Amino acid sequence: MPQTKIKKRKRLSRDEREQQIIDEAVRYFAEVGFDGQTRELARRLGISQPLLFRYFPTKGDIVKRVYEEVYLRRWQPQWEDLLSDRSRPLSDRLNQFYHEYTNAIFEFEWVRILVFSGIKGVTLYQQYLKLIHDKVLDRICTELREEHNFPDLKKTPLTEREFDLAWNLHGGIFYIAIRKFIYGSEKRENFDAAIEDSIAVFLAGAPTVFEAILED
Amino acid sequence: MPQTKIKKRKRLSRDEREQQIIDEAVRYFAEVGFDGQTRELARRLGISQPLLFRYFPTKGDIVKRVYEEVYLRRWQPQWEDLLSDRSRPLSDRLNQFYHEYTNAIFEFEWVRILVFSGIKGVTLYQQYLKLIHDKVLDRICTELREEHNFPDLKKTPLTEREFDLAWNLHGGIFYIAIRKFIYGSEKRENFDAAIEDSIAVFLAGAPTVFEAILED
DNA sequence: TTCCTTATTGATCATTTGATCACTTTAATA
DNA sequence: TATTAAAGTGATCAAATGATCAATAAGGAA
Numbered sequence: 001m002p003q004t005k006i007k008k009r010k011r012l013s014r015d016e017r018e019q020q021i022i023d024e025a026v027r028y029f030a031e032v033g034f035d036g037q038t039r040e041l042a043r044r045l046g047i048s049q050p051l052l053f054r055y056f057p058t059k060g061d062i063v064k065r066v067y068e069e070v071y072l073r074r075w076q077p078q079w080e081d082l083l084s085d086r087s088r089p090l091s092d093r094l095n096q097f098y099h100e101y102t103n104a105i106f107e108f109e110w111v112r113i114l115v116f117s118g119i120k121g122v123t124l125y126q127q128y129l130k131l132i133h134d135k136v137l138d139r140i141c142t143e144l145r146e147e148h149n150f151p152d153l154k155k156t157p158l159t160e161r162e163f164d165l166a167w168n169l170h171g172g173i174f175y176i177a178i179r180k181f182i183y184g185s186e187k188r189e190n191f192d193a194a195i196e197d198s199i200a201v202f203l204a205g206a207p208t209v210f211e212a213i214l215e216d
Numbered sequence: 217m218p219q220t221k222i223k224k225r226k227r228l229s230r231d232e233r234e235q236q237i238i239d240e241a242v243r244y245f246a247e248v249g250f251d252g253q254t255r256e257l258a259r260r261l262g263i264s265q266p267l268l269f270r271y272f273p274t275k276g277d278i279v280k281r282v283y284e285e286v287y288l289r290r291w292q293p294q295w296e297d298l299l300s301d302r303s304r305p306l307s308d309r310l311n312q313f314y315h316e317y318t319n320a321i322f323e324f325e326w327v328r329i330l331v332f333s334g335i336k337g338v339t340l341y342q343q344y345l346k347l348i349h350d351k352v353l354d355r356i357c358t359e360l361r362e363e364h365n366f367p368d369l370k371k372t373p374l375t376e377r378e379f380d381l382a383w384n385l386h387g388g389i390f391y392i393a394i395r396k397f398i399y400g401s402e403k404r405e406n407f408d409a410a411i412e413d414s415i416a417v418f419l420a421g422a423p424t425v426f427e428a429i430l431e432d
Numbered sequence: 433t434t435c436c437t438t439a440t441t442g443a444t445c446a447t448t449t450g451a452t453c454a455c456t457t458t459a460a461t462a
Numbered sequence: 463t464a465t466t467a468a469a470g471t472g473a474t475c476a477a478a479t480g481a482t483c484a485a486t487a488a489g490g491a492a
């Protein structure tokens with residue numbers, strides 16, 4: 001009756017162990033928030049708690065790396081080209097973008113760590129909001145002007161109200177993720193239909209409102 | 217040179233002190249999250265830390281009362297009548313509702329404690345989402361059917377896709393509050409214009425999409 | 433196989449923090 | 463004014479928790 005795996009002290013290379021710690025830290029902190037304890041994190045990793053401090057000087061450094069790990073590698077630069085690709089209808093582009101974007105973003109770890117970061121006053125998510133503003137909403141508004149022959153950008157720069165409307169679309173979609181991962185009140189896995197409908201409403205309704213806005 | 221008010225140990229009645237503690241706890245926990253310390257809370261109140269435990273058996277009880285204090289007294293039952301008042305255009309009703317709703321809800325304390333509650337797994341906000349679903353979105357969808365002579369509710373109950381679209385409007389508006397109070401990336405105080413525009417887009421775009429949905 | 437670098441750990445420290453309790457002080461009231 | 467119920471406090475406990483360090487052991491190099 002061999003008690004397998006009760007004790008298998010394994011010696012890993014510096015890089016392997018470090019990555020292993022970060023991977024588990026992402027999972028753990030996403031679950032319980034950043035006031036989770038180093039002892040519990042070590043327990044989940046099957047290592048001693050002091051070993052963590054051999055790889056990271058302080059707990060704060062682990063948290064910092066978790067942020068980086070979660071935020072980086074998610075944004076796909078080709079999305080910027082996709083949104084601006086005028087050889088395809090804007091509706092197609094928006095649907096493809098939000099389909100891929102939500103597939104990349106709608107993950108337990110990502111959404112929760114995102115929200116935690118806002119609470120703890122971390123500036124990283126503010127950078128992310130800026131990314132959305134500059135790379136997504138700006139393009140959406142620009143393409144809408146083009147598609148409907150609205151005033152040229154050079155003469156009339158994008159207005160705050162146009163951005164607000166694009167935020168409303170984006171925020172409405174992101175709010176699905178909040179309902180799902182923060183409040184657990186949304187059980188579905190697939191939101192393609194909801195997203196398609198939201199885009200359809202936006203594209204059907206926004207031109208009218210934009211027209212009124214741009215008259216001033 | 218009299219040092220006024222340096223020490224004015226005031227003896228309050230049970231009820232007064234209790235309310236004072238809760239009021240400050242709402243402010244404090246909204247600011248730093250629920251892992252704020254009882255010592256700091258007591259310091260802000262100008263009382264000793266053990267006194268807190270004379271009024272609440274545990275810290276958890278203070279937190280519980282904070283939730284209740286923040287959630288209760290915000291929802292106005294007359295909003296339900298407002299949304300259903302067919303003597304006025306739906307556009308007017310939606311604008312008035314969201315104007316009053318955001319005035320009541322868009323507060324630092326309310327939004328942050330709301331988000332914290334989701335993270336800590338408190339069920340209170342799930343109740344709040346249900347309230348929105350049942351008392352707001354349900355009415356919006358119902359009124360849209362009426363206004364556009366869509367299929368009768370008795371024959372075709374409201375579909376998930378209709379609710380999704382209403383959620384998109386509501387979530388988009390609520391996301392303004394998240395940007396403002398959680399991420400601090402929104403400095404404006406007044407969002408009436410943004411909200412009016414969002415409602416306009418919804419009312420201009422939703423009927424088309426609803427029509428398509430209801431054909432199935 | 434032996435040596436030696438370094439990954440890993442047990443024991444422990446210092447601080448933080450929720451909670452308790454005996455004692456003090458306030459102010460209403462008899 | 464003296465009495466007394468209860469509001470309020472200082473001292474302190476116990477557990478939790480981040481961090482340190484000397485000692486141990488894994489596994490590649492010689």
